[in-house]
Amino acid sequence: MAGRDLRALFSTNDRGLEAVEAFTNRQLQWELVAAALSEHLRLINESAFGVEDLERPRHNVMVFHGVGGIGKTTLSRKLEAALAGADQRPAQWGEPAWSGQRILPVRIDLARSAGTSFEDVILTVRAALAELGRPLPAFDIALRRYWETQHPGEPLEEYLRRGGLAGRFGKAMPQQMQSALADVAQALLLPGTVGTAAGALVGSLTRALRERRQTVRALAGCARLADLLEADPDLEALSFYPHLLAWELAQLPADKRVMPVILLDTFEDVGDRTHRDLERLIQRVVWLMPNCFFVITGRSRLQWADAALQGQLDYTGPAAWPHLALPAAIPAARAARPPHGHARQVLIGDFSPEDCDDHLARRLTRDGEPLISEEIRQVIAGRSHGLPLYLDLSVMRFLEIRRTGRSPAPADFDHDFPALIARTLSDLTAPERHVLRSVSLLDAFDLPLAARAAGLTHEAPALRLIERPFVRQDPFGLWPYHLHGLIRSTFRDADDHADDRWSPRDWHQAAQRTLTALGEQWTAGTSRDRRLLVGCLRQGLAIARDYNLDLDWLTDAAWTYVSDSVWEPVTPPAPGARAPGTPADALVELLSTLTRRQHEHRARTVSRLTAVLDADLLPADLQEVALYYRAKALRDTGRAAQSRRDYQQVADQGGRLAPAARRGLAHAARLAGDFPTALAAAQNLGWEGRHQRVLGDLYWLQGQPERAAAAYLAGRTEAELHGKAGEAAHSQALRAFAIALYSPDQATAEIDLAHQLLTGLNLRATTINVRRAELIRDAGSDSVDDQIATLRTELDIAGLNSLTPAIELACAFHQAVLDDHTALHATLTRLREHTSDEDHAYFVDIAQFMADVPADQASGVRWLDSEQHIRSRWRGLVIARQAHLNAGH
Known part of the structure; x- marks a missing residue:
């Protein structure tokens, strides 16, 4: 092969x-062809099938379409060879389902470079049928008359030889035509040499057919032969002559029966959406030869099943071509459609x-x-x-x-190869080429976005473009269309040598139009939905970065993205390791860092955010974002003093994140064990400062998990009212932890809800808090030690040092429930190591309260109640868990 x-x-x-x-190997395509041919053979062998039935829907065509260079011509050639004989068929293609039926493949290249005319199409089919070894008189007489009229003085034999058909199919066709004329002349008792009297022969034959003479009864069965012979022998009449070929094939005896498979390649060169003259003639051939099968290969889908083409083509609509119609266009009750039909418009895949x-x-x-x-x-x-x-x-x-x-x-x-651009542009109109270059800036697009990116006030060129095979469709995508990956990258990166190529200024203007169009789609979106926000950010950031555009609406969109705390990936991959050089570079790095911190060590987050701050390229409010999240990352890595300085700076600026920074300062007071100061700060935080979450964090530390759970529930409710999915999930994770401390049975449902709220979110610390809730729920069971070991490893990898003491405290709760004072002693040692910077120092106290062991040193913690009350509450939680476990046994 x-x-x-x-x-x-x-x-x-x-x-x-x-x-x-x-x-x-294109095995799938072969299987589709073999299945379609088997179905077609079954159809034409049914008793109800009639070759002269001009009203029955047609199922005799299959289309393979795809982008230029995908291998359509190669596939057409290999199908021709495989149909010609088993020795030419790859072994992996397998045997076809039909047997005893002779297949005659005829391949015709319609490329402009091949110079194939409509006459050549008809002559090629007839020359191939010369293999039958017999005249086809109805067709041959009509064709001879046409030739003598349209090509006077030019022998058909010489034309066939010069065009290569004689060498390809042999010289039998002219002899068979001459024999057909001689036989009819003899039947009509005409004198002279019929080879030079085709006109007279046709006139006599037509009269004989009209008079129903017995001498021409063999041809009288062709109901429309007389009409075709009476018509002027021009190109229009020639396009109806294939009906005569189909009729002649139907008259063959069973042992001579053959089914031609006509492969029409490079169909895109037949014409365009405006000039369909040649397409109309070829479609007529397909319609008038229902006992033949046509395999068409070209760049675009065949539009024959589109009812809107009525008037441009003779046979249009889904009723005429059921297998070519899109599924929604096929009438559901169409009884004439074969019940086990295969899709006949096949996109050639990569x-x-x-x-x-x-x-x-x-x-x-x-x-x-x-x-x-x-x-x-x-x-x-x-x-x-x-x-x-x-x-x-x-x-x-x-x-x-x-x-x-x-x-x-x-x-x-x-x-990149500029030749790919040339191949892609070759059959596009100028407006389509303009839209194509514009949408190459986009990962995906819809019609309005394509038109706006191209600066057009109408969508017609975009409508035509999306029907091209290099435009792929995802009906479930936010934007349904995208360019073939290689076509897009080539247009973006390769030198464009086309006559209408764009200058760098043209590309920059298109990028600005596209960025503006994306912003308009986001701001016009219903409820400013998250999916649209993320999609617009992903595409807009890449364009702004690549073409050094002003941030414009991206600033507002970035704020919306950050405020939801969901952290889906939104930033394009960096073209290479480089420091931010433009505001767009800096914004890409900022959002990438905030997203990646869920997967990177927090020390890496601090380093990246410091680089963004040092570059000083972002507007002041976005610089504030970088500063605030650096403060969070510093806190997570245990660098409390530096974290407080950053929080204080954000709070002092009084910007959008000032309430969150004040919450961070309240957290800092809590971490330092100054609970009264943290409580006073929480009273003034409001929703923006997540006051309910801050209160919950304080209450459980005082041994009051029920009160903490109520505060976390209030915080989750507020988050849901404000549409903040990330905050709602975080509050629920903490609520599950608090409830696990006093009601392990109820905790399971709360943990399940936390997992549900985390679906689709990228919140690493929140996920670990859910795991902590599971650990507390399971305290006293055999599985806890393995859970703790796994969590320690994950925290070390993530650099979430601030959560490590909380996991060790959960470990102490488990050991206190088991009265395992030996293991508890080791845990207390680790807790002292992890709280040596004075943050979380009270965890050592709480661990001792749980096990009811005396404090070995003063921690300096300022509790909200007397230390004796705090100790009693924590010990009570441990005793309650022991009772719960004993009751279970």
């Missing part, structure tokens, strides 16, 4: 090199990485071994996005580099 690759062979002096046109590697390995070989190394093949396959044309261009680049005397290296193939 591989021929000689002459272009490659003539690109090198290396005679030991084997260059073949590697055909990568090669898989494995197919790409196989293709490259077999294209160039020496002594049976691949000439292109595995490392280079991997780079090419990765860059190709599965497009065969890219693979072929890379093979030629490989040979070109070798001609310079240098061995190709993987880095040589991190390369």
Whole structure:
């Protein structure tokens, strides 16, 4: 299934090199063709089928469409070879379902470069049927008359020889036509040489048909033959002659029966959406030959099932072409549609990485071994996005580099090919090319966004563009359309040598239009929904960064993103390690850092945010965001004094994050054990400062988890009222922890709710708090030690040092429940190590309260109640858990 690759062979002096046109398996496409042919054979062998029935829906066409360079022509050629004989069919394609039925493949290239006219299409089909070894008189007489009228003095035999049809199919066709004329002339008892009297013969035959003479009864069965012979023998009449061919095929005896499969390649060159003259003639051929099967390959879907084309083509709409219609356009009650029909408009997919590697390995070989190394093949396959044309261009680049005397290296193939642009643009109108370049700035788009990005006031060019095969569709996406990955990257990165190429200023203006259009979509979105926000941010940040645009609406969108505390990835990958150089660079780095802190060590977060602050490129309010979250990260890494300084600076500025910074300061007072100061601060925080959460954090430390759970519930309710999913999940995680302290049975439902609220969110610390709640719920059971070990590892990896004492305190609760004072002593030692900077020092006190052991040193904690009351409450929680476990046994 591989021929000689002459272009490659003539690109090198290396005679030991084997260059073949590697055909990568297209088994799925073969299976679809085989299934469609089996269905078609069943249909035409039904008793109700009639070749002269011009009203029955047609099921005799299949379309393979795809982007230029995807391998449609290669597939067409291989289908022709596979249908011609089993020895030409790849073994993995398998045997077709039909048997005893002769298939005659006829492939016709409609490319402009091939110069194929409509006459050539008709003559090719007839020349191929010469293999039958018999005249087809109804058609042959009509064609002879047409030829003598339209090509006077030009022998048909000479035309066939000059066009290559005689060499391809033999010279039998003219002889068969001459025989047909002679037989009819003899039947009509006409004198003279009929070869020079086609006009007279046709007139006599027509009269005989009208008079129903017995001498022409063989042709009288063709009901429309007389009408066609009476019509002027012009191109319009020629397009109806295939009806005569179909009729002749239907008259063949059973042992001579054949089904032509006509493969029409490069169908995009037939015409465009405005000029459909040739398409109309070819469609007529397909309709009038229902006992033949047509396989069409081209760049675009066939639109024949679109009722809006009525008047431009003869046969349109889903009732005429059920298999070509989109599913929603097919009438549900259409009884004439075969019950087990297959989709007949098939998008040719990209090669898989494995197919790409196989293709490259077999294209160039020496002594049976691949000439292109595995490392280079991997780079090419990765860059190709599965497009065969890219693979072929890379093979030629490989040979070109070798001609310079240098061995190709993987880095040589991190390369874009302008030829891909030329292939893609070749059949687009100027407005479509303008829209294509504009949407190449976008990961995904819809029609309004495409039109606005292109600066158009109407969507017609965008509507035409989305029907092209390089535009892929995801009906469930926020924006349903996106460009083929390789096409998009090539347009963005390669030198564009087209006549209407864009200048750098053109690209910059398009980027500004696109960014503005994204902002308009976000601000116009209903309820400013999160999905739209994230989508607009992702695309807008990349455009602003790549084209150094002002932040504009991105500032407001960034604030909305941050305030929800959900932390989905929104930033594009960095083009390379570099310090922020523009405001857009800095905003990308800021949001990337805030998102990645859920997956990176908090020390890395501090370092990245410090770099953003030092660059000083962001507006003052976004600089405040970086400062506030650095304060949080410093607190998480245990650097309390530095954290308080950052919090204080944000609070003093009085900006949007001032309430949150004041909450941070209240947290700092709590961490230092100054609970009265923290409580006083909480009274003035309000919703913006998450006052209920701050109160809950204070109450459970005083041994009052019921009161804490109530505060966390109030905080969750406020968060839900304000639409803050992240804050609601965080409050619920803490509520589950508080309830686990006094009611492990109730805690399970609260933990489940916390997991549910975390669905779709990216909150690492909150997730660990849920795990802490599970640990407290399970205190006294055998599984807790493993849970604690796992959590210690996760906290170390994440750099969440501030949560480590809380996990050790949970461990102390478990050991106090078990009265395991030996293990508790080790835990107290670890707690003292983790609280040596004075933050969380009260955890040592609480652990001692739980086990009812005397405090060995003063911690300086300022409790909200007497220490004796605090000790009594914590000991009471442990005793209650022991009673619960004993009751369970």
